[in-house]
Amino acid sequence: MRDPRKGTxxxxxxxxxxxxxxxxxxxxxxxxxxxxxxxxxxxxxxxQLNADQISQKAVEYFRRHVRHPLEVVSxxxxxxxxxxxxxxxxxxxxxxxxxxxxxxxxxxxxxQWLGTPIPEILATRVEAGGCLVAASAAALTVGRFTxxxxxxxxxxxxxxxxxxxxxxxxxxxxxxxIPHWNNAEGGTHDTRFCYMGELRLxxxxxxLPEDVRILGLDEHTACLLDLERDEAVVKGAGRxxxxxxxxxxxxxxxxxxxxxxxxxxxVAGGRAAAAPQPATAAPTPKPAIAAEEGSGSDFWxxxxxxxxxxxxxxxxxxxxxxxxxxxxxxxxxxxxxxxxEDPELVSQAREVFRDLVVLFGVKLDAPAEDRSQWLAPLxxxxxxxxxxxxxxxxxxxxxxxxxxxxxxxxxxxxxREGSRWHLxx
Numbered sequence: 001m002r003d004p005r006k007g008t009x010x011x012x013x014x015x016x017x018x019x020x021x022x023x024x025x026x027x028x029x030x031x032x033x034x035x036x037x038x039x040x041x042x043x044x045x046x047x048q049l050n051a052d053q054i055s056q057k058a059v060e061y062f063r064r065h066v067r068h069p070l071e072v073v074s075x076x077x078x079x080x081x082x083x084x085x086x087x088x089x090x091x092x093x094x095x096x097x098x099x100x101x102x103x104x105x106x107x108x109x110x111x112q113w114l115g116t117p118i119p120e121i122l123a124t125r126v127e128a129g130g131c132l133v134a135a136s137a138a139a140l141t142v143g144r145f146t147x148x149x150x151x152x153x154x155x156x157x158x159x160x161x162x163x164x165x166x167x168x169x170x171x172x173x174x175x176x177x178i179p180h181w182n183n184a185e186g187g188t189h190d191t192r193f194c195y196m197g198e199l200r201l202x203x204x205x206x207x208l209p210e211d212v213r214i215l216g217l218d219e220h221t222a223c224l225l226d227l228e229r230d231e232a233v234v235k236g237a238g239r240x241x242x243x244x245x246x247x248x249x250x251x252x253x254x255x256x257x258x259x260x261x262x263x264x265x266x267v268a269g270g271r272a273a274a275a276p277q278p279a280t281a282a283p284t285p286k287p288a289i290a291a292e293e294g295s296g297s298d299f300w301x302x303x304x305x306x307x308x309x310x311x312x313x314x315x316x317x318x319x320x321x322x323x324x325x326x327x328x329x330x331x332x333x334x335x336x337x338x339x340x341e342d343p344e345l346v347s348q349a350r351e352v353f354r355d356l357v358v359l360f361g362v363k364l365d366a367p368a369e370d371r372s373q374w375l376a377p378l379x380x381x382x383x384x385x386x387x388x389x390x391x392x393x394x395x396x397x398x399x400x401x402x403x404x405x406x407x408x409x410x411x412x413x414x415x416r417e418g419s420r421w422h423l424x425x
Contacts, residue, residue: 006227007126009134009142009168013179013217013238016102016135017058018355020220022065024235025100028131028224029068032097038062039073039096043112044104044137046076050300050345054103057304070100078112086116093121098131101138103348107148107162109141119165126171126227136179136351140194142167143176144212147204153195159203171227172263174211181216182238185350205245215262216241220358221253230259237358299336303329303349310356322360329353372423379410383419386412 010028015021029036040058045051055072062070073096075081075089093099099122101109113119126132134142140149145161152159161176168175180194190197193216196204205214217223218238225232233256234240242249242261251257306329313321333353336346382401389398402412409424 007129008131008227009126009171009225010131010222011139011142011177011179011215011217011225012133012135012222013139013181013219013236014136014351015220015236015355015358016100016133017061018220019065019359020236021135021222024222024224025062025066025133026068027235028133029066029098032131033129036068036098037096038068038070038098038100039092040070041073041075041093041099041101041118043075043118044101044106044109044141046104046112047108048104048345050348051076051104053300053304054348058100058102071096073099075112075118078116090117090121093118093125096125096130098133099125100133100135101141102135103351104137105150106137106140106146107151109138110146110162110165113141113165114163119167122165123167123170126167129228132167134177139177139179139217141165143215144169144174145176145208147176147178147194147196149194149196152200159200159207161204161207171225173225173259175213175215175262176208177215177217179217180219181241182218202246205243213242213244213262216243219354223251225259225262227259231256232259232262299332299345299349302332303352306332307352307356314359326353326356326360329356375410375423379405379421383412383421387419 008028008031010024012021012024029038040055042051042055045054048054055074059070059072062068071092073089073092075086078086081089122132132142137149140146141164143164144166146164148157148160148162151157164176168177178194178196181192183191183193183195185191186195186197190199192198193201208214215223217240218236221234221236221238221240223232223234223240232240232251234251234253236253238253240251242251249261306325310322310325310329313319313323313325329349330353333346333349336349382405386398386401389395389401405412405421410421411424413420413422
């Protein structure tokens, strides 16, 4: 059993199962001692018809990309879980060194967790040296208060906060966490700050106690709170923002800062936040609205099939196949949004689409040396064939191979030591 030490909380703005977070997951797991038991907690999406598909996607993502096994800890509903099933889930979480919790509804997850041992287990695992990854919807739950995104953005409830798990508060951080900080899906309207927009965010800020600050996470961005080293580091594509009453402190990817910045409420100019004030009672959240039984399964199966086709194109270096899958997925999401499809499924399908676009960009932006590694086996075989043709005096055919490589931006240089090649940038 691992010696007791402080662990890590990784907060992700989105993309927890996207290419942008692969190296982050690898780093977090590698930092753990042996054995490294990783688990995916399915509660936030427990009310959705595709909950098991989301879990299996996580398992497959870890198998293929992180190269580490991931078990599913199923606790979809506190009301329907049999006592044995619940105790089994609690025990699995107690044994896990790495716990990933992700998409779904934050308020639904809280209704299932509060009143159970789960918040205590998650905090204890971190204190004992484990790693908790709270991403997307789950990131909203770990602070002192939680933003009820769906209830405000989709249902039209008044602006309010609900009580969070406050795992961060137990560790000394008076924070609320808001993922999707730089969201731009609204197009003609402001959907930054997890779909709230600037005006609603300012009003929500005014409802918070003075000792509570907002930690905003850009999409495809992670903030790793390393309790043992007492520092935070930003990873991924965007920035992390600490905000209180319009004062902001922003950190770019790669930056490190002391956890005292989060504990003591430092804001722009190095000033500390105002003295604590008593919190006002938060309204009791209404239950999240689940999809009707039997709807959405065909839609999500099509999304999954297109996602699979995209990855197949990437693996085979067939850009056209991947682009066709993206275009078809874009059409599917658009039609579903205009129709009667469950908004939660449409939102998650849109997130899949955005993840695939990011992955496509990552592949296109791969350094030249990476592309050289992909091409090396093929180019090596062609150069050996060219050498055989030259030794046989078949110069025209040998030159044809060199010409074909040059048209593909592969330059061949003949030296005394043999033929060398490189890619034109």
